[in-house]
Amino acid sequence: MASEVRQRAKAQSASPLGPLGIEAALEAKANPSIQPRPKIFDEFALTDRVAVVSGGNRGLGLEMAIALCEAGARAVYCFDLPEEPSEVFVASREYVSKLGNDSRLEYFAADVCDQQLLWKKVEEIGDKEQRLDICVAAAGILKPHIECLEYPADVFREVVEVNTTGVLFTAQAAGRQMARFGRGGSIILIASMSGSITNRDHAWVSYNSSKAAVLQMARSMACELGEKRIRVNSLSPGHIYTQMTAAYLDKQPHLLDKWSGMNPLGRLGRPDELRGVVTWLASDASTFCTGSDIIVSGGHHSW
Template identity: 85%
Template sequence: MASSKKAQSVSPLAPLGIEAAMKAKEDPNSVVRPKIFDEFALTDRVGLVSGGNRGLGLEMAIALAEAGAQVVYCFDLSKEPSEEFKASREYVSKLGNGSRLEYFCADVRNQELLWKKAEEIGDKEQRFDFCIAAAGILKPHVECLEYPGHEFRDVMEVNTTGVLFTAQAAGRQMARFGRGGSIILIASMSGSITNRDHAWVSYNTSKSAVLQMARSMACELGEQRIRVNTLSPGYIYTQMTTAYLDKEPHLFDKWSGMNPLGRLGRPDEMRGVATWLASDASSFLF
């Protein structure tokens, strides 16, 4: 006997998959077309990316624009956007889908400023749909018993406290507009495992805290259809890791060998998963 209970949730793109196939069978004249790319589309959506002046943050911002986001607001410490950002902004303007990148200067440690900036974005765009908290720093390795207090605090304030403030700023606007949304916190494999030779007590601790932060926020914000997830990349060859490897070049081969593929990751390899998490294709992932 068929259940009389109604589905608790329905995709805005329904019917999909099997349901679409069954409806097509009932109506031979119906038009059949693939919808999987529609599920990944970010058409008309608005969001925020911290650490978006270069590196992983900017790489993911471009991907979101390519997926159709109306505007991706990127912010970083630099008062002026980098040459990479300027080139990326021009590139996005030529996509032909109406997407754009915007830049503003902000410090992730300034909670009041981030809340204010996010509110200004909400006022202007009248929606807020996604957030990627990608800003982070990496300090030189120091033995844990000798680690300076000021350096530990610096890493924790940017990599953990700054992530919270960024997520708060975006989440407040998502709650304000009542459309739900997706918050993506960039953690690291170092939050789950420890490289014995380079433990990075501050970095590992900060990223472990981000993982737990996401779990707590996901539970609290889920009722408002605001999803919170983390990405924990392995070693990615970015400007930040390049600067570190320049000082300890012997680690290049060592880090590459720790990966089953035998190489470091590319920044562009984060594009797909970031777009997936920001889109409706991951609507039950939290």
């Protein structure tokens, strides 16, 4: 009976990379002809995979897209509102072309709030690449602080439309292709620590609400798509200095020290400090992780 259970459990969740860790050690013990080699980096490799990244023209989205390329993705398709990519995107695309791993960084213009356009564009990517494995929904906007009792309806709707509805439409577009090709996949919704805490000094009611909705969206989609081997997780950064937050901080320089002092590390985060976790979530190193929120906040929640 115990042997049967072990065999069923192994068959249920066998690694596509073959035996790993202890299992690999025991196999090598039983067969001295096997030459052990490190496999941990194989687990993180994204060789031949295809990804879409919203908000990928700059900032966190572009930073994550480059990381996926460095991990070996065949192509990473970034999209954003501008018809033409930014200079920093063009420089990043050139950088990726010189990595020597045949990875491609591509760009197309699209509004995350246009559901049918996104579905169509990502379907075209599926037709061209014949697979879709990774989605990073990173597009988002941030508005100046307005007292919650005075918050205008149009501003609230705009933030929620981009930060919540746009995330859903992006995840849908990618998930439809993942289901179509039957290989499973990883959908990563970029939320914020603001989705699970209240920022007392800058309580952006629309931003906090939209990001909280993304956390629940990831859990709900994970439950529904698990049987299709599509994993859905959220990634919640803390205070990161990007072009988006710079527009807010540069006008109120006193907030730099204040925000820096709100976590045990005593500083803001860098965009590149999210590279490792997004690559992990996209890769086979995290195949049992779904419905989770990964917080990268310098320990902000610890206080």
